[in-house]
Amino acid sequence: xxxxxxxxxxxxxxxxxxxxxxxxxxxxxxxxxxxxxxxxxxxxxxxxxxxxxxxxxxxxxxxxxxxxxxxxxxxxxxxxxxxxxxxxxxxxxxxxxxxxxxxxxxxxxxxxxxxxxxxxxxxxxxxxxxxxxxxxxxxxxxxxxxxxxxxxxxxxxxxxxxxxxxxxxxxxxxxxxxxxxxxxxxxxxxxxxxxxxxxxxxxxxxxxxxxxxxxxxxxxxxxxxxxxxxxxxxxxxxxxxxxxxxxxxxxxxxxxxxxxxxxxx
Amino acid sequence: xxxxxxxxxxxxxxxxxxxxxxxxxxxxxxxxxxxxxxxxxxxxxxxxxxxxxxxxxxxxxxxxxxxxxxxxxxxxxxxxxxxxxxxxxxxxxxxxxxxxxxxxxxxxxxxxxxxxxxxxxxxxxxxxxxxxxxxxxxxxxxxxxxxxxxxxxxxxxxxxxxxxxxxxxxxxxxxxxxxxxxxxxxxxxxxxxxxxxxxxxxxxxxxxxxxxxxxxxxxxxxxxxxxxxxxxxxxxxxxxxxxxxxxxxxxxxxxxxxxxxxxxxxxxxxxxxxxxxxxxxxxxxxxxxxxxxxxxxxxxxxxxxxxxxxxxxxxxxxxxxxxxxxxxxxxxxxxxxxxxxxxxxxxxxxxxxxxxxxxxxxxxxxxxxxxxxxxxxxxxxxxxxxxxxxxxxxxxxxxxxxxxxxxxxxxxxxxxxxxxxxxxxxxxxxxxxxxxxxxxxxxxxxxxxxxxxxxxxxxxxxxxxxxxxxxxxxxxxxxxxxxxxxxxxxxxxxxxxxxxxxxxxxxxxxxxxxxxxxxxxxxxxxxxxxxxxxxxxxxx
Ligand SMILES: Nc1ncnc2c1ncn2[C@@H]1O[C@H](COP(=O)(O)OP(=O)(O)OP(=O)(O)O)[C@@H](O)[C@H]1O
Ligand SMILES: [Mg+2]
Numbered sequence: 001x002x003x004x005x006x007x008x009x010x011x012x013x014x015x016x017x018x019x020x021x022x023x024x025x026x027x028x029x030x031x032x033x034x035x036x037x038x039x040x041x042x043x044x045x046x047x048x049x050x051x052x053x054x055x056x057x058x059x060x061x062x063x064x065x066x067x068x069x070x071x072x073x074x075x076x077x078x079x080x081x082x083x084x085x086x087x088x089x090x091x092x093x094x095x096x097x098x099x100x101x102x103x104x105x106x107x108x109x110x111x112x113x114x115x116x117x118x119x120x121x122x123x124x125x126x127x128x129x130x131x132x133x134x135x136x137x138x139x140x141x142x143x144x145x146x147x148x149x150x151x152x153x154x155x156x157x158x159x160x161x162x163x164x165x166x167x168x169x170x171x172x173x174x175x176x177x178x179x180x181x182x183x184x185x186x187x188x189x190x191x192x193x194x195x196x197x198x199x200x201x202x203x204x205x206x207x208x209x210x211x212x213x214x215x216x217x218x219x220x221x222x223x224x225x226x227x228x229x230x231x232x233x234x235x236x237x238x239x240x241x242x243x244x245x246x247x248x249x250x251x252x253x254x255x256x257x258x259x260x261x262x263x264x265x
Numbered sequence: 266x267x268x269x270x271x272x273x274x275x276x277x278x279x280x281x282x283x284x285x286x287x288x289x290x291x292x293x294x295x296x297x298x299x300x301x302x303x304x305x306x307x308x309x310x311x312x313x314x315x316x317x318x319x320x321x322x323x324x325x326x327x328x329x330x331x332x333x334x335x336x337x338x339x340x341x342x343x344x345x346x347x348x349x350x351x352x353x354x355x356x357x358x359x360x361x362x363x364x365x366x367x368x369x370x371x372x373x374x375x376x377x378x379x380x381x382x383x384x385x386x387x388x389x390x391x392x393x394x395x396x397x398x399x400x401x402x403x404x405x406x407x408x409x410x411x412x413x414x415x416x417x418x419x420x421x422x423x424x425x426x427x428x429x430x431x432x433x434x435x436x437x438x439x440x441x442x443x444x445x446x447x448x449x450x451x452x453x454x455x456x457x458x459x460x461x462x463x464x465x466x467x468x469x470x471x472x473x474x475x476x477x478x479x480x481x482x483x484x485x486x487x488x489x490x491x492x493x494x495x496x497x498x499x500x501x502x503x504x505x506x507x508x509x510x511x512x513x514x515x516x517x518x519x520x521x522x523x524x525x526x527x528x529x530x531x532x533x534x535x536x537x538x539x540x541x542x543x544x545x546x547x548x549x550x551x552x553x554x555x556x557x558x559x560x561x562x563x564x565x566x567x568x569x570x571x572x573x574x575x576x577x578x579x580x581x582x583x584x585x586x587x588x589x590x591x592x593x594x595x596x597x598x599x600x601x602x603x604x605x606x607x608x609x610x611x612x613x614x615x616x617x618x619x620x621x622x623x624x625x626x627x628x629x630x631x632x633x634x635x636x637x638x639x640x641x642x643x644x645x646x647x648x649x650x651x652x653x654x655x656x657x658x659x660x661x662x663x664x665x666x667x668x669x670x671x672x673x674x675x676x677x678x679x680x681x682x683x684x685x686x687x688x689x690x691x692x693x694x695x696x697x698x699x700x701x702x703x704x705x706x707x708x709x710x711x712x713x714x715x716x717x718x719x720x721x722x723x724x725x726x727x728x729x730x731x732x733x734x735x736x737x738x739x740x741x742x743x744x745x746x747x748x749x750x751x752x753x754x755x756x757x758x759x760x761x762x763x764x765x766x767x768x769x770x771x772x773x774x775x776x777x778x779x780x781x782x783x784x785x786x787x788x789x790x791x792x793x794x795x796x797x798x799x800x801x802x803x804x805x
Contacts, residue, residue, distance in 0.1 A: 064693065066689065066692065066693060069685075069688070069689065069692055071606070094692075094695050094696070094697050095695065096695075097692060097693055097694065097695040098694070098695030099695075101693065101694070102693035104686065104689060104690065104693065106686055108684070108686035108687055108689065108690040109690075110687060110690065110691070110704075110705050110708075110709075111687075111705075111708055111709045112708065120691070120694060120696075120704065121694040121695065121696075124694065124695065124696050124700055125695060171690070174690075174694065175693070175694070178694055178695065
């Protein structure tokens with residue numbers, strides 16, 4: 001039914017990059033995330049799956065404190081990255097977000113040229129010493145975002161003039177340009193055609209060499225193809241978390257099984 | 266019958282039409298509204314529309330045309346002997362209207378009988394006193410021709426209104442009958458109503474456009490009259506008396522036309538073509554660096570150059586924008602990006618209240634507060650730069666304060682319209698708030714902000730009261746912001762107030778100033794549109 005998950009993939013224990021314990025999220029009085037514990041490993045792709053509205057995006061946004069920008073949102077519990085509590089008072093969320101990059105569910109290029117979109121992060125964080133450095137970062141990022149060939153002749157055209165799928169790849173390129181340690185991707189392929197999807201999946205696989213990647217997806221095939229670990233969310237609860245191969249072939253919870261076989265969702 | 270009643274009657278007919286049209290449509294479908302082409306309300310609206318719109322349209326046209334026609338016929342009744350020297354037909358007609366009104370009121374008050382109002386004749390001396398006794402304002406003795414004209418005026422007017430009432434009601438009923446006949450279950454009432462709505466909207470838009478055109482045309486006419494009069498004055502002054510006398514002596518044809526005693530102006534009107542006169546006037550108007558109208562007498566040596574006024578306008582506006590744009594923009598950024606909901610819900614209405622303060626109050630503020638403060642800083646007691654409270658800076662700062670809420674409230678709306686996703690994208694890359702605002706939010710909002718600034722500039726250019734109170738009335742071409750200056754609008758007011766003779770270049774120049782101002786703001790708005798469109802293309 002699905003691509004057979006490659007159980008021989010390296011599933012040996014890796015260092016824990018992100019450790020979440022007892023995370024609760026409230027939007028006003030809505031309880032969106034209920035007591036979630038997750039360990040996200042370094043150099044691993046972790047997939048979040050679950051029906052719409054179950055809190056995948058919400059949880060993802062906790063990992064780089066993007067929820068801070070929502071007035072009514074309140075986060076409880078503890079999330080540590082490399083052993084440091086990211087909700088500690090002393091932590092600067094701005095610094096944290098440079099380390100934990102994010103690609104959003106809807107493409108959101110800036111109203112600037114393609115070049116400036118990519119150069120935005122490196123410029124803010126002073127990653128390039130010279131113009132040539134910056135040019136190189138831009139080209140490399142666009143190549144990794146699988147969009148270089150399409151835009152190399154119009155780097156100074158506005159990024160908002162691209163198609164939806166191109167915009168999404170631009171946003172992916174923009175996120176990798178700052179060289180984050182963790183990359184959070186919220187349904188990065190929902191607007192992409194199969195070719196671009198394959199390219200992005202290739203990118204994710206490549207990123208895994210150095211980074212930890214968390215991807216939210218509605219495609220079981222995609223989760224099975226790219227991830228080593230999978231977390232299944234349902235109504236704000238983390239129902240099951242484990243090796244991707246195991247989740248897809250032999251889930252423990254009946255809700256997981258119903259979801260991946262298409263009975264709930 | 267009063268017009269209000271007539272409107273009410275037409276509306277009532279329309280309402281009845283609505284009900285019966287709806288009824289008939291339902292009836293034709295056997296009471297089942299699903300059988301109808303359109304919803305039952307549309308059949309009703311169709312009837313209502315056809316009753317009300319043509320009838321009211323007729324009424325409006327009638328109300329405009331009838332007085333014109335009556336004036337026309339009545340004015341023929343007035344013999345030339347009634348028009349004194351120094352008076353004209355218009356004044357006499359005003360007298361006739363006043364007398365007619367007086368008769369009406371006197372009848373209503375019971376001072377004279379209707380019959381008497383219609384037919385009184387020989388005892389007209391009595392009529393003047395009777396009207397006076399009835400509390401009417403009668404300026405002079407009412408003579409027989411005027412009384413007769415007034416009586417005729419009354420009769421025509423009342424006959425006209427009666428005819429109008431009948432015609433309007435007839436049209437309403439005809440519309441009712443027509444629409445009622447149409448009403449049937451297959452009639453496409455929905456489409457017809459849609460077209461009717463479209464027609465109403467179009468006519469509203471055309472009224473707005475036509476009014477604008479009318480305003481411009483009236484300005485153009487007077488501007489040309491100004492250029493003509495001003496130009497001829499300049500030209501004859503350049504020639505001089507002796508030269509004119511020589512030219513006339515050498516040209517018997519011209520001399521015959523001018524007759525014995527002619528003024529220089531009369532000579533100029535004959536000697537120069539209209540183009541030459543207007544051209545000379547306009548050229549001087551736009552290039553003369555001096556504004557010095559003389560009110561001593563007609564054709565006196567006035568210098569009417571717009572440049573000092575334009576300079577004052579631009580200088581004061583620039584000062585105002587320098588004050589208003591940064592403060593307004595920063596306030597908007599604070600309100601939309603940093604302020605908590607509580608602060609916003611309190612501060613935004615406050616700013617909007619500021620925007621509603623009449624400009625005269627800002628003018629007083631300039632005079633009573635800003636001027637003295639500036640004097641104490643730059644006045645004679647300290648550096649001695651400022652001689653009086655009225656100065657470019659005084660008016661500019663007051664105007665800037667007036668524009669702050671304008672700029673901030675427009676910019677706030679525009680900044681709020683930038684999608685949150687754009688900010689999220691920037692925060693997600695590790696940008697701080699001010700980086701996000703500077704590099705993402707403001708560029709995205711730029712076209713709107715530029716538009717807001719240009720709108721503010723238009724307001725600054727058109728502002729009058731603050732200038733009159735804060736900047737003084739002296740037209741001056743100077744770079745010193747501590748000197749008094751004046752603007753185009755302030756001069757328009759001063760040229761037209763008081764006992765102005767509308768036929769002198771000194772009064773007519775107001776229209777040329779107004780026309781220039783209109784063209785300037787028009788240019789500014791076109792430029793604003795261009796900027797906005799240019800950025801749109803880039804960012805959408
Ligand atoms: N800004 C917000 N304000 C209030 N409630 C919110 C907000 N964002 C999300 N929620 C609520 O939190 C719950 C989880 O939403 P979330 O966006 O995390 O779902 P999701 O799993 O990402 O769904 P999808 O797959 O459709 O993207 C939903 O019930 C949603 O209504
Ligand atoms: Mg989501």
